[in-house]
Amino acid sequence: MKVLAILYNGFKAAKAEPRLLGTVENELGLRAYLESQGHEYIVTSSKEGPDSDFQKHIADTDILITTPFHPGYLTKELMAKAKNLKVCVTAGVGSDHVDLNAAVERKIQVLEVSGSNVVSVAEQVMMSILLLVRNFVPAHEQAISGNWQVSDIARNAFDLEGKVVGTLGAGRIGYRVLQRLVPFNTKELLYFDYKGLPKEAEQAVGARRVEDLKEFVSQCDVVTVNAPLHEGTKGLINKDLLQHFKPGAWLVNTARGAICNADDVAAAVKSGQLRGYAGDVWNVQPAPADHPWRSMRNPLGGGNGMTPHYSGTTLDAQTRYAEGTKQILQNYFEGKPQDPGNVIVGVGEWLPDQKCLEVLMIRCW
Ligand code: NAP
Numbered sequence: 001m002k003v004l005a006i007l008y009n010g011f012k013a014a015k016a017e018p019r020l021l022g023t024v025e026n027e028l029g030l031r032a033y034l035e036s037q038g039h040e041y042i043v044t045s046s047k048e049g050p051d052s053d054f055q056k057h058i059a060d061t062d063i064l065i066t067t068p069f070h071p072g073y074l075t076k077e078l079m080a081k082a083k084n085l086k087v088c089v090t091a092g093v094g095s096d097h098v099d100l101n102a103a104v105e106r107k108i109q110v111l112e113v114s115g116s117n118v119v120s121v122a123e124q125v126m127m128s129i130l131l132l133v134r135n136f137v138p139a140h141e142q143a144i145s146g147n148w149q150v151s152d153i154a155r156n157a158f159d160l161e162g163k164v165v166g167t168l169g170a171g172r173i174g175y176r177v178l179q180r181l182v183p184f185n186t187k188e189l190l191y192f193d194y195k196g197l198p199k200e201a202e203q204a205v206g207a208r209r210v211e212d213l214k215e216f217v218s219q220c221d222v223v224t225v226n227a228p229l230h231e232g233t234k235g236l237i238n239k240d241l242l243q244h245f246k247p248g249a250w251l252v253n254t255a256r257g258a259i260c261n262a263d264d265v266a267a268a269v270k271s272g273q274l275r276g277y278a279g280d281v282w283n284v285q286p287a288p289a290d291h292p293w294r295s296m297r298n299p300l301g302g303g304n305g306m307t308p309h310y311s312g313t314t315l316d317a318q319t320r321y322a323e324g325t326k327q328i329l330q331n332y333f334e335g336k337p338q339d340p341g342n343v344i345v346g347v348g349e350w351l352p353d354q355k356c357l358e359v360l361m362i363r364c365w
Pocket of ligand 1: 095233252255311
């Protein structure tokens with residue numbers, strides 16, 4: 001079979017650090033395995049436009065491997081050209097770069113390594129909440145630029161203790177964030193999700209479900225977004241919803257950039273309506289140099305905690321998603337069933353409700 005992987009270039013770093021498995025250079029550690037099984041393995045970072053390796057090779061590829069960090073966007077049109085394509089594997093979590101409706105129609109399975117980087121992201125969420133609330137970035141900028149003006153930093157620095165923190169999406173990552181927030185003695189932990197958590201899971205973290213989204217955001221000092229990108233979440237956080245946030249709230253989004261309207265968020269930070277915004281995901285990746293999230297600042301010069309998309313690609317996470325990708329391939333080649341938690345689209349079907357329940361059960365409590 002022909003296996004095509006779209007990965008990001010690691011250049012010198014990847015040569016020096018073999019654990020950077022998700023790079024073109026280190027090929028998810030799959031070459032020896034795939035070639036020993038008689039498969040052809042093409043690895044490239046070239047993914048944009050009709051002359052890209054992605055668009056050239058997709059025509060006769062059987063299995064496509066992509067990552068959310070350097071997404072190869074598999075549109076409906078591109079899928080129509082992919083005559084042999086049977087399986088798309090996301091090395092990581094979040095398969096919104098694949099047109100999932102078209103995958104159902106064309107009976108192409110979509111699998112991801114669920115859970116592989118959920119701890120990595122939950123830790124990033126904690127870091128992002130703290131750096132916003134404590135006004136870390138302007139303080140660090142003073143440290144490295146030779147300045148020392150404590151009042152300029154302290155006038156917009158707060159404690160997390162006593163604040164209301166809410167997660168939009170209480171799945172694998174959102175729940176882990178709630179768990180990690182418990183020792184911070186917040187005033188309250190809230191969540192907004194389609195489904196309520198099992199009672200014992202809710203009680204273990206002392207979280208309260210709010211069923212109306214506007215009501216939810218209006219009660220939070222900090223909102224963290226941990227829901228997938230789909231038709232119901234694209235642009236969900238926009239000018240209209242931002243008006244329902246507490247004035248001066250903080251917003252953290254490590255889920256997907258397109259869940260937020262980029263211009264509306266930048267304007268809210270600029271006006272101080274949001275005290276800050278942090279995250280590692282962007283609506284276009286790599287983000288253009290003039291993306292508004294690169295330069296936005298609140299009226300007191302802080303409130304920007306953006307980074308490139310890396311929270312789910314720590315070296316620990318790369319080991320897990322490389323191993324998980326190999327396991328998915330092995331299951332496929334050997335005709336074994338896939339872990340139900342890894343199935344986003346089965347053969348010609350959305351994840352059935354039955355499996356959703358199973359997915360719920362294998363979450364972290
Ligand atoms: P998960 O276990 O599937 O949890 C997501 C939760 O959000 C589910 O409970 C889901 O409910 C819920 N949800 C869906 N739409 C919602 C909406 N409109 N409002 C409220 N809740 C909603 O996924 P996860 O592992 O926690 O990952 C969450 C997302 O994080 C991924 O989809 C991915 O986009 C992102 N992520 C980012 C990185 C990174 O490196 N930055 C790494 C990993 C993941 P249902 O199950 O009923 O749909």
